[in-house]
Amino acid sequence: xxxxxxxxxxxxxxxxxxxxxxxxxxxxxxxxxxxxxxxxxxxxxxxxxxxxxxxxxxxxxxxxxxxxxxxxxxxxxxxxxxxxxxxxxxxxxxxxxxxxxxxxxxxxxxxxxxxxxxxxxxxxxxxxxxxxxxxxxxxxxxxxxxxxxxxxxxxx
Amino acid sequence: xxxxxxxxxxxxxxxxxxxxxxxxxxxxxxxxxxxxxxxxxxxxxxxxxxxxxxxxxxxxxxxxxxxxxxxxxxxxxxxxxxxxxxxxxxxxxxxxxxxxxxxxxxxxxxxxxxxxxxxxxxxxxxxxxxxxxxxxxxxxxxxxxxxxxxxxxxxxxxxxxxxxxxxxxxxxxxxxxxxxxxxxxxxxxxxxxxxxxxxxxxxxxxxxxxxxxxxxxxxxxxxxxxxxxxxxxxxxxxxxxxxxxxxxxxxxxxxxxxxxxxxxxxxxxxxxxxxxxxxxxxxxxxxxxxxxxxxxxxxxxxxxxxxxxxxxxxxxxxxxxxxxxxxxxxxxxxxxxxxxxxxxxxxxxxxxxxxxxxxxxxxxxxxxxxxxxxxxxxxxxxxxxxxxxxxxxxxxxxxxxxxxxxxxxxxxxxxxxxxxxxxxxxxxxxxxxxxxxxxxxxxxxxxxxxxxxxxxxxxxxxxxxxxxxxxxxxxxxxxxxxxxxxxxxxxxxxxxxxxxxxxxxxxxxxxxxxxxxxxxxxxxxxxxxxxxxxxxxxxxxxxxxxxxxxxxxxxxxxxxxxxxxxxxxxxxxxxxxxxxxxxxxxxxxxxxxxxxxxxxxxxxxxxxxxxxx
Numbered sequence: 001x002x003x004x005x006x007x008x009x010x011x012x013x014x015x016x017x018x019x020x021x022x023x024x025x026x027x028x029x030x031x032x033x034x035x036x037x038x039x040x041x042x043x044x045x046x047x048x049x050x051x052x053x054x055x056x057x058x059x060x061x062x063x064x065x066x067x068x069x070x071x072x073x074x075x076x077x078x079x080x081x082x083x084x085x086x087x088x089x090x091x092x093x094x095x096x097x098x099x100x101x102x103x104x105x106x107x108x109x110x111x112x113x114x115x116x117x118x119x120x121x122x123x124x125x126x127x128x129x130x131x132x133x134x135x136x137x138x139x140x141x142x143x144x145x146x147x148x149x150x151x152x153x154x155x156x
Numbered sequence: 157x158x159x160x161x162x163x164x165x166x167x168x169x170x171x172x173x174x175x176x177x178x179x180x181x182x183x184x185x186x187x188x189x190x191x192x193x194x195x196x197x198x199x200x201x202x203x204x205x206x207x208x209x210x211x212x213x214x215x216x217x218x219x220x221x222x223x224x225x226x227x228x229x230x231x232x233x234x235x236x237x238x239x240x241x242x243x244x245x246x247x248x249x250x251x252x253x254x255x256x257x258x259x260x261x262x263x264x265x266x267x268x269x270x271x272x273x274x275x276x277x278x279x280x281x282x283x284x285x286x287x288x289x290x291x292x293x294x295x296x297x298x299x300x301x302x303x304x305x306x307x308x309x310x311x312x313x314x315x316x317x318x319x320x321x322x323x324x325x326x327x328x329x330x331x332x333x334x335x336x337x338x339x340x341x342x343x344x345x346x347x348x349x350x351x352x353x354x355x356x357x358x359x360x361x362x363x364x365x366x367x368x369x370x371x372x373x374x375x376x377x378x379x380x381x382x383x384x385x386x387x388x389x390x391x392x393x394x395x396x397x398x399x400x401x402x403x404x405x406x407x408x409x410x411x412x413x414x415x416x417x418x419x420x421x422x423x424x425x426x427x428x429x430x431x432x433x434x435x436x437x438x439x440x441x442x443x444x445x446x447x448x449x450x451x452x453x454x455x456x457x458x459x460x461x462x463x464x465x466x467x468x469x470x471x472x473x474x475x476x477x478x479x480x481x482x483x484x485x486x487x488x489x490x491x492x493x494x495x496x497x498x499x500x501x502x503x504x505x506x507x508x509x510x511x512x513x514x515x516x517x518x519x520x521x522x523x524x525x526x527x528x529x530x531x532x533x534x535x536x537x538x539x540x541x542x543x544x545x546x547x548x549x550x551x552x553x554x555x556x557x558x559x560x561x562x563x564x565x566x567x568x569x570x571x572x573x574x575x576x577x578x579x580x581x582x583x584x585x586x587x588x589x590x591x592x593x594x595x596x597x598x599x600x601x602x603x604x605x606x607x608x609x610x611x612x613x614x615x616x617x618x619x620x621x622x623x624x625x626x627x628x629x630x631x632x633x634x635x636x637x638x639x640x641x642x643x644x645x646x647x648x649x650x651x652x653x654x655x656x657x658x659x660x661x662x663x664x665x666x667x668x669x670x671x672x673x674x675x676x677x678x679x680x681x682x683x684x685x686x687x688x689x690x691x692x693x694x695x696x697x698x699x700x701x702x703x704x705x706x707x708x709x710x711x712x713x714x715x716x717x718x719x720x721x722x723x724x725x726x727x728x729x730x731x732x733x734x735x736x737x738x739x740x741x742x743x744x745x746x747x748x749x750x751x752x753x754x755x756x757x758x759x760x761x762x763x764x765x766x767x768x769x
Contacts, residue, residue: 031467031481046535113261115406116170116248116375118457123408123464123480131408131480133468 005155006069007062013150014061018054020143029135032125040108040122061147064090068151083152084145091144095137099125158423158497159183159199161735162719165220165229166415168402169246172262172350173415175199175739176229176244178220182208187309187350188261190405190412191432191478191504193286195311200418200502201493206284208313208348210242210266213276213335221720226376227398228369229721238273240338242266247359247368248375260312260349260357265369267345270338279322279334279346281313287490287504291330296323300358302332310356314347316365384450385749387756392715395722396745397449400442403742405479409457410434410465411442412479414726414738420499421684421727421737428499430506431726431738433476433485436462437515437560438743440522440643441689445749452530459527462520463538471544473520475513475562476506511558512567517545518576518583522643525583533591543596546584550604553577554611560636565677569628571616572636574608579643581605612645622655626676633663634673635690638697642750648700657697666730668713670694685727685736688714692747696754704758711751724748 024030038060039053040046068086072078103109103124110119112126129136164175164183174185174196183198183205197205212233220231228245247263268277285292285306292304292311301314302322315322317336325331336344345365351357359368379401385393403412413435418428439462446455465481466473474483487505495502524542528534534542553574556567560576581601588596615628626634637656641648648657664671669686691714698707717733718724724744726737 025467026470028468028470028483031464046537110407112407113171113254113259114251116168116379116401116404117251117406118404118453119407119409119460121457121460123461126480134482134484 001069001073002155006065009151009154010062010065011058012154013065013147014058016150017061017143017147018057020146021139024135024139028133030133030139032129032132032136032140037102037106037109037122041106044108044121064147065151068148069155072152072155078152078156080149080153083148083150083155085148086152087144087146087148088141090148091141094144095128095140099129160719161419161725161739162717162721162723163220164199164723164739165222165244165719165721166399166402166723166740167227167229167244167246167264168415169248169262170401170404170406172246173402174246174264175416176220176231178218178231180209180211180218180231180233180242182244182264184416185264186415186432187311188352189479190415191430194288195283195285197284197287197493199416200490200496201288204284204288204492204494206282206288207280208266208283209280210268210277210346212240213278216275219720222395222398222722223373225380225394225398226373227402228373228376232271233275235273235275238275238339239271240275240277241269241271243269243369245369245372248372249368250375253371258357260351260359262350263359263368264348265345265365265372266348267343267366267369268336268338270340270342272340274337274339276335276337277344279332279336281332281348282328282330283311284330287493287502289490289492294324294330294332296332308352310351310354312347312349312351312356312358314349314358314361316343316345316361382450385448385753387752388759389711389715389748389752389755392722393449393749393752396748397451399723399740399745400445400742400749401454403740404454404457405434406457408465408479408481409454409459409461410477410479411438411458411742413438413743414741416738417504418499418502419496419725419736419738422499422729423497423736424499425684426499426501427684428495428501428503429508429738430485430487430504431741433478433506434461434465435476435508435743436466436473436520437475437513438519438746439516440519440526441743441746441750443523443526445746447526447530448753449749455527455530459523462523463541466520466541470541471548473516473545473548475508475511475516475558507564508562511562511564512552512555513559513562514549514552514555514557514573515560515570515576517549518578518580518643521545521580521583521587522576525587528587528590534587539591539593542584542587543593546581546601547597549577549580550600553604553608561634561672563676568626569615570636571612571624571626571628571630572634572639574612574616574628575640575645576643578605578608578612579645581608582644617652621659622652623659624652624656626673632673632676633660634676635660635664635670635687635693636672638690638693641700642693642696648697649702653697654701657694657701661694664690667733668710669728669730669733671730685729687727688724688741688744689747691728692744692751695751699751699754699758702758704755707751707755707758711755715748 035053038056039049109122185196198207322334414431417430421427489501493502559570672687723740725735725739726741
């Protein structure tokens with residue numbers, strides 16, 4: 001395992017994923033803001049949440065990159081398309097399981113069955129995170145395909 | 157003949173709601189959310205819609221009201237042989253309570269309790285799939301209840317009746333029935349629950365059913381106990397607060413306009429709309445009402461919803477959003493339903509999502525300003541958002557729009573929209589000055605606000621009529637002009653406003669009740685009723701100009717139109733005082749709360765708090 005490559009391309013892939021998600025918000029494709037969601041795990045200060053969340057997102061990006069790299073090493077396939085294939089699975093996991101788990105561990109997120117007490121600030125993501133806009137599954141999928149493709153294409 | 161709206165009472169859990177009639181019928185219930193397809197929709201079609209009834213056998217009389225200070229409904233039945241009561245509620249628990257036990261996503265609890273003598277009851281459970289489009293296949297799972305599922309949704313009816321008493325109807329597919337007697341002190345409990353996970357959670361009834369009802373009553377009593385209001389019309393204000401809470405969608409903080417769709421604005425008419433969504437138009441009056449009542453948590457949640465829900469369309473705002481900020485709400489007609497009082501079409505979705513309403517920018521900015529004492533500082537994103545709204549106003553204030561009444565047939569230069577544009581900039585300027593936000597184009601906002609005010613005073617006021625008018629350079633009136641003093645554009649006691657109020661009363665009132673407009677082409681057939689909130693705006697204005705007795709008389713007239721349960725719909729027929737339109741209507745109840753406050757302030761000669769000066 002090439003640690004330097006892992007760190008470098010894990011960082012680059014996470015950055016590209018973050019940019020894709022950020023750009024898609026002003027374009028009206030999704031309201032999902034992963035760094036904000038991660039940041040509010042630690043703080044309710046909305047000015048601090050984005051950068052704290054970005055650091056957490058970066059750390060998670062490296063963590064997931066190490067899993068991708070383990071798969072590359074194990075199979076001997078270090079190509080963009082294999083990285084993208086893992087990205088597809090990764091996106092499916094995030095949409096169907098990851099965000100649902102976050103819903104239950106996040107201290108400032110409403111549960112789907114919460115009420116009549118008021119919400120704890122953040123809306124729950126719902127099925128395939130569709131509560132954050134109908135384009136959310138597509139953007140999440142594209143983001144993770146690119147993330148995997150960058151890792152697969154450049155890690156060697 | 158359709159059941160009168162006043163004979164229906166709303167139950168709910170701030171995520172879903174149901175209407176229970178004073179004859180023991182649940183005729184409207186959408187699950188799992190307010191805008192989900194209805195399981196019971198008999199209010200829109202008695203034959204196909206689906207219902208869940210518990211009524212005495214034979215002749216009876218009945219009366220229905222809320223258990224005091226709660227959203228639990230009590231229906232008292234009396235027959236020749238005895239007296240009994242039916243308690244209906246969506247179970248409601250605190251989040252702490254929920255941690256202690258498993259509970260289904262939603263549970264409607266119905267408890268029949270004998271008071272005196274003996275009464276025989278008949279139960280009919282006939283749910284429908286997708287607003288009654290098809291009949292569900294019911295399974296009798298004996299002590300595990302009558303069960304059916306549709307897609308991932310699981311619905312279960314349980315009871316404390318002896319085995320075999322609640323059974324599937326032999327010759328009527330999709331229906332379950334039961335007959336039972338209750339004597340003094342005897343109770344029979346029914347639970348209709350919803351889950352979307354297998355295994356579904358089946359609530360226990362015999363040991364804990366009563367306790368859950370008691371917990372629900374306690375929940376509501378605790379909640380309304382936090383209401384700060386203690387003046388005239390206290391009971392009406394508390395009921396309105398409780399109704400507003402039922403229209404709140406707890407997981408996102410949104411507040412829907414009403415829990416129903418297509419209840420018509422006149423019998424047999426086509427003015428039938430889906431109100432199970434959130435209108436930004438309501439924002440400023442809603443926030444004010446919540447803060448006056450002391451419900452800061454709800455105000456935080458609602459403002460948080462506004463800031464998040466609008467992200468998909470920023471910096472532009474839509475007229476209406478779903479509880480999760482979905483911006484597209486395509487309209488669809490359910491042609492298999494006859495409609496309430498044969499009023500077709502029955503619509504779901506709402507085409508108002510595509511309209512341009514300039515006033516919503518002002519209403520949202522006013523809401524943000526009203527909310528601002530609750531926050532020390534707005535974060536960067538919220539600052540950008542509100543300043544962006546100001547820029548949109550500057551770019552669009554001199555364009556025609558569909559206006560507050562969402563008239564579909566034409567775009568006009570509505571005077572009310574211009575006033576709200578002015579109010580939006582006025583609040584934004586105050587916010588910028590208060591928080592000292594850098595880089596905000598303060599001078600541009602000031603200049604535009606002045607230009608808007610000049611345009612309104614030059615062209616929005618007709619000197620021949622001595623009145624502000626519906627549109628610039630127009631000669632017609634509509635009740636939205638009553639909002640001007642309420643948003644701080646002018647004093648109610650200003651000469652221009654006093655003459656406007658007088659003319660509005662002359663031209664738009666019938667039998668003491670006010671229409672929102674008359675003789676305006678709105679592209680629809682038929683006439684609508686008097687508009688609930690406009691009457692409360694008039695009450696506020698009358699109170700502010702010192703006509704307190706007149707204000708109180710009008711207030712009483714409207715309140716009397718509600719049934720024993722105190723709920724009001726969107727409109728009232730001035731000829732019969734019957735309620736029409738979607739029911740209950742949050743906007744009307746918000747109007748009631750704000751009007752009661754205005755009367756109370758003037759009545760007690762308390763200093764009038766105009767928050768804008």
